[in-house]
Amino acid sequence: MKCSSSSSSSLLRLSDLLPELSVSDEDQEMLRDLASNLVTHNLEQSNMLLVTKKGFPKSNTGQWKEMRRKDGLRIYRERPGSTRSKTPFTPSLLLLGTVDGTVEDVMYGVVANTDAAMKINSTYVNDGMLDTKILCELVEPSREDPFCHAGIKWKLFSDRDYVSLDTTGILCFSNGERVGYNLSHSVAFPDLPKFTKHGVLRGNMSVCSLYRQKTLTTVECYVRGFFDFPTMNEMLNNVALQALASQWLSFGRKVECGRMKKLAWRLRRNSLDARSSDGSNASTCSSCASSPSGRISPPSARPGVCVRCSHSFGFLGTSREICRSCMQSFCTRCTVKKVICAMTPDGRTVLEKKRSFCRECFGDAAMSDTLAIAREELGDGFVNDFQQYNPEILKKGFECRQVTKSIPILERATRRRI
Structure with a gap:
């Protein structure tokens, strides 16, 4: 029997220092609107992406460089200067490919509305998360829509942690298409302590994954992520991006997690x-x-x-x-x-x-x-x-105005075009 214990390391007890967040009804509604807008934006961006018949980025654009490849998934990094945007360059990753299963199978391996469920999911997919805590629940899943959930979550990865607005669910369109989504977007709260003295840096990111039923037995995956690193050292940032690309391989294990x-x-x-x-x-x-x-x-x-x-x-x-x-x-x-x-x-x-x-x-x-x-x-x-x-x-067997001011990645991520 193997144990992954949060009591075995001081890093894994940092969640005990985090208070539960008290968010007003007005701010909760603003956060839900923010999540909805970001998911819609990512859907639009995914539809604009130029891909080959096999579903991978066209190489003649010169925008993407392949970093990882495993089974039916490929992970790319965006090349600096590949877009005409006047905003500062924000490192970003892109994952494209397919996995076997259904949208429901994937979403069952994604959704987690408790601390325990998040830890179990993380163990199954091996995404490198050491600890987690749900700080505020914004939308609870229901029997009618068990994959719909939104909340403010804290996650710890090695020497970096994130406070993010997370939402999952399945969108149904008039043409019958169903698209599963999972968004993690960094937000900031003055009441939440940082753990710099513990060697943990607070990171900023905006990651959205989309899952479409391609055939009866395969799911098309699209994941786009933007990352703000706390240093301007290009070499260190490249190392961090490489580590993130390795973690992203866990997206291919969502179906297995569901199973x-x-x-x-x-x-x-x-x-x-x-x-x-x-x-x-x-x-x-x-x-x-x-x-x-x-x-x-x-x-x-x-x-x-x-x-x-x-x-x-x-x-x-x-x-x-x-x-x-x-x-x-x-x-x-x-x-x-x-x-x-x-x-x-x-x-x-x-x-x-x-x-x-x-x-x-x-x-x-x-x-x-x-x-x-x-x-x-x-x-x-x-x-x-x-x-x-x-x-x-x-x-047997997550105040909202403060969010947009304190995290510039929000404005950049939503204004940039692929």
């Missing part, structure tokens, strides 16, 4: 089902019962053999694995190992536990209705229910 959260949901659901049936076994997956879908139904369970392929476990049973979802016995060839994350009761530590799942249970969880699961979780309130939910998994 792992589905597995965690399934374990929880099976645990609750077992309780309601006086401790009987968890629900059986499709590999363990007759199925009209065309899957091969296994023979009746026999001791010492794999339920799926009837492979013998041998005398010592070293190749035997227990699926943590259906609790049936499988050989190693018929199982996959996945890391499931959960929070400890104190809400500080993310526990990572590697679990075995049969391929059918894993596939069923991955293909399950993402929207229905997100709605059910909101109804259950499981993310905050550490005592009931998380141990079971391991056992």
Whole structure:
């Protein structure tokens, strides 16, 4: 079992020094309008971007230089002097490409309306975030729209932290297109302390990611980010930009994060089902019962053999694995190992536990209705229910005018054209 503990380092306890923000109704409305305007601006900019048939920037413009490439994603940096804007140059990154899945799958791996959910998401995607805290909630998700959320969040990355206006959701257009979005835009508050004496610099950034359903099974990704660095040293800024580009590879792991959260949901659901049936076994997956879908139904369970392929476990049973979802016995060839994350009761530590799942249970969880699961979780309130939910998994399986004055990146980011 691997632990990511916020109590293991003094850096990770800085969140305790941050007070909750008291924001007037008027300022909350202004912040929500700001978020909406920024998302709309980024949508317009994404539609204006000149790309090739494969969806990557046209090289003849000379504006973008490739920095990273992994699977179907590419990350670019903007070259200084590549635009005619009279405003000072602000370093920026661009990510383009596709990932397998649906918009709902991606957004399920993105949305996080509690500190615990943010930490779990960060662990799954490995984005380098060390600690986080929601300082003010502006929009709460609902069962009708479980991916819609907005708030002021603090995030710590190594020697740099950010206070940002964050919003997520899915936009539906008259032509039927659905676009998922996730915005993080730096804001400033006089009541929030800085941690310079702790070696942490307060950074400014504006990052917006957009996700469009390209085909039934692929999602088109667009991420644009602007960054204000606290130094004019070009070499140090280049190093920082390289580090950010590496962190951006985590955008490609949002779908996998959603799938792992589905597995965690399934374990929880099976645990609750077992309780309601006086401790009987968890629900059986499709590999363990007759199925009209065309899957091969296994023979009746026999001791010492794999339920799926009837492979013998041998005398010592070293190749035997227990699926943590259906609790049936499988050989190693018929199982996959996945890391499931959960929070400890104190809400500080993310526990990572590697679990075995049969391929059918894993596939069923991955293909399950993402929207229905997100709605059910909101109804259950499981993310905050550490005592009931998380141990079971391991056992079984943001004044607004001041904002625009204090952060010039806002004006530059919204005025610049790609």
